[in-house]
Amino acid sequence: MSAITQGASPPLRRFSLRFCDPQREHAYRQETFPRTLIQGRAAMLVGMLVYLLCGLLDIWYVPPEARWSVWQSRLTALMVPSLLLVVSFTPAFQRLAQWWLLAVCVAAGFGLIAIQSQVPLENTPYYYPAMVMLTFYTYNFIGVRFPYALGIDALLLASYNLVFGVLLDYPAHILFSHNVFIVSANLIGGATGYLTERQGRQLYLREKELEEERRFHRERSLHDPLTGLPNRELLYDRIEQALVASQRHRKLQGGLFIDLDGFKQINDRLGHRTGDKLLEQVARRLSASVRKTDTVARIGGDEFFVLARDLDAEQDIHRLASKLLENLSLPLADVPEPFTLRASIGVCLFPYPGMSVDDIVHRADMAMYRVKSAEKNGYCLAKYEACQSGAGFRPDTA
Incomplete structure (x- = not known):
C-alpha cells in the first residue's frame, strides 16, 4: 500500500508541494501537462484581452503626450504572451512550461508598473487595481505552481514599492493603501492557490492508490493464490x-x-x-x-x-x-x-x-x-x- 495508507513519511513537501518521490513528481507533471497547456493558453489569451481593455482607461487618465509611451510599454509586455502562444505548440514548451508561464506574469507585472509610472498621481487609483488582478491571475488562473507564483508576486510587490516609494516618492499614505490591497490579494490568492494545488495533488495520490488497489485485486482474481501463476x-x-x-x-x-x-x-x-x-x-x-x-x-x-x-x-x-x-x-x-x-x-x-x-x-x-x-x-x-x-x-x- 502507499505511504499515506501505511502512515509513513508524508508524500508531499509541506511548502513546495512537490512529491518526495522524484519518479512520482515526474509522472504527475507528465499526466497534468495537457491540462496545464490548455489552461495556460486560455489564460494568455484572456490576459492579453484584459490588458488591452485596460488601455481604454488611457483616454481619460493618461495625458496625451504620454499615451504613446504608455502604449509602447503595454505592447512590449504583450509581446511575451504572444510569442509564448506560438511556443506552446512546440515540444520546447513542455520542457520549461512553468518558466514560460512565469515569464508571462513577469512581463505583465513590469508592464503594469511601467504604465502606472507614467500616469499622474491623482489617477493612480484607476491603474493600481490591475496589480491586484495580476496577483489572482498568477496564483489562480495561468497554471503557475504555488511556490513560483509566490516568488513572482513577492518580486513584483518589492519592485512596486521600489519604483513608487523610492524612485517616484509616492506619498506614504497612498503607497500604504496600495500595499494593503496588493498584500491582501496575495494572502487570499496565495492561500487559494496553495490549497487548490495541495488538494489536487492529494486527489492525484488517492486516484493512484485506488488504481493500485484495483490492479492488485484484478491481478489477485486472475492468479492462483498459492503459486502466483495465472488461473x-x-x-x-x-x-x-x-x-x-x-x-x-x-x-x-x-x-x-x-x-x-x-x-x-x-x-x-x-x-x-x-x-x-x-x-x-x-x-x-x-x-x-x-x-x-x-x-x-x-x-x-x-x-x-x-x-x-x-x-x-x-x-x-x-x-x-x-x-x-x-x-x-x-x-x-x-x-x-x-x-x-x-x-x-x-x-x-x-x-x-x-x-x-x-x-x-x-x-x-x-x-x-x-x-x-x-x-x-x-x-x-x-x-x-x-x-x-x-x-x-x-x-x-x-
Missing part, C-alpha cells in the same frame, strides 16, 4: 488471444495440459504443507522451462497448463514437452528419496478447423488422460493421436 480465467483469455493470432498470422500454437503423477501420495503421506511447497516448486520449474511469451497456469489441484506461442515447427512442441518432463523429474527439496514426482502431458496444436478455447483445453486434457491410462511419465499429441513416454517416442496403441 483458469486468465489462461482462457490468453488462449483466446493466441487463437485469434493463429488465424490472423497462421502461426502454430500449442497447449500442454500437465497432470502430476504421484502428487496425491506425497500430499497424503507428508501433509498438505509439504504438498503446497511441492506445487510452488513445480510452478517455478515450469516457468523456468518456457519462454517469456509463453504462459504457465495452474488450473486446479495438481493440474497445470502451458500455452506455447508462435512455434516455428511441430518439433518445438516435442522439445518443450520433453524439457518439461525432464525438469519435473529432478529431485524435489523437502521430499524424501522414495517419493518421486512425474507428469502426464497432453498436447493440442492449433489452429485447426472449428477450434475454440474450450475445445483446445478439452483435446489437451483427453490427450493427457491417454498418457495417464498408459504408463504415465510421457506426453501425447492430440492432433496425431501419438504418444511419447519419458524414455522415447512410441505410437499410441490404446
Whole structure:
C-alpha cells in the first residue's frame, strides 16, 4: 500500500508541494501537462484581452503626450504572451512550461508598473487595481505552481514599492493603501492557490492508490493464490488471444495440459504443507522451462497448463514437452528419496478447423488422460493421436 495508507513519511513537501518521490513528481507533471497547456493558453489569451481593455482607461487618465509611451510599454509586455502562444505548440514548451508561464506574469507585472509610472498621481487609483488582478491571475488562473507564483508576486510587490516609494516618492499614505490591497490579494490568492494545488495533488495520490488497489485485486482474481501463476480465467483469455493470432498470422500454437503423477501420495503421506511447497516448486520449474511469451497456469489441484506461442515447427512442441518432463523429474527439496514426482502431458496444436478455447483445453486434457491410462511419465499429441513416454517416442496403441 502507499505511504499515506501505511502512515509513513508524508508524500508531499509541506511548502513546495512537490512529491518526495522524484519518479512520482515526474509522472504527475507528465499526466497534468495537457491540462496545464490548455489552461495556460486560455489564460494568455484572456490576459492579453484584459490588458488591452485596460488601455481604454488611457483616454481619460493618461495625458496625451504620454499615451504613446504608455502604449509602447503595454505592447512590449504583450509581446511575451504572444510569442509564448506560438511556443506552446512546440515540444520546447513542455520542457520549461512553468518558466514560460512565469515569464508571462513577469512581463505583465513590469508592464503594469511601467504604465502606472507614467500616469499622474491623482489617477493612480484607476491603474493600481490591475496589480491586484495580476496577483489572482498568477496564483489562480495561468497554471503557475504555488511556490513560483509566490516568488513572482513577492518580486513584483518589492519592485512596486521600489519604483513608487523610492524612485517616484509616492506619498506614504497612498503607497500604504496600495500595499494593503496588493498584500491582501496575495494572502487570499496565495492561500487559494496553495490549497487548490495541495488538494489536487492529494486527489492525484488517492486516484493512484485506488488504481493500485484495483490492479492488485484484478491481478489477485486472475492468479492462483498459492503459486502466483495465472488461473483458469486468465489462461482462457490468453488462449483466446493466441487463437485469434493463429488465424490472423497462421502461426502454430500449442497447449500442454500437465497432470502430476504421484502428487496425491506425497500430499497424503507428508501433509498438505509439504504438498503446497511441492506445487510452488513445480510452478517455478515450469516457468523456468518456457519462454517469456509463453504462459504457465495452474488450473486446479495438481493440474497445470502451458500455452506455447508462435512455434516455428511441430518439433518445438516435442522439445518443450520433453524439457518439461525432464525438469519435473529432478529431485524435489523437502521430499524424501522414495517419493518421486512425474507428469502426464497432453498436447493440442492449433489452429485447426472449428477450434475454440474450450475445445483446445478439452483435446489437451483427453490427450493427457491417454498418457495417464498408459504408463504415465510421457506426453501425447492430440492432433496425431501419438504418444511419447519419458524414455522415447512410441505410437499410441490404446
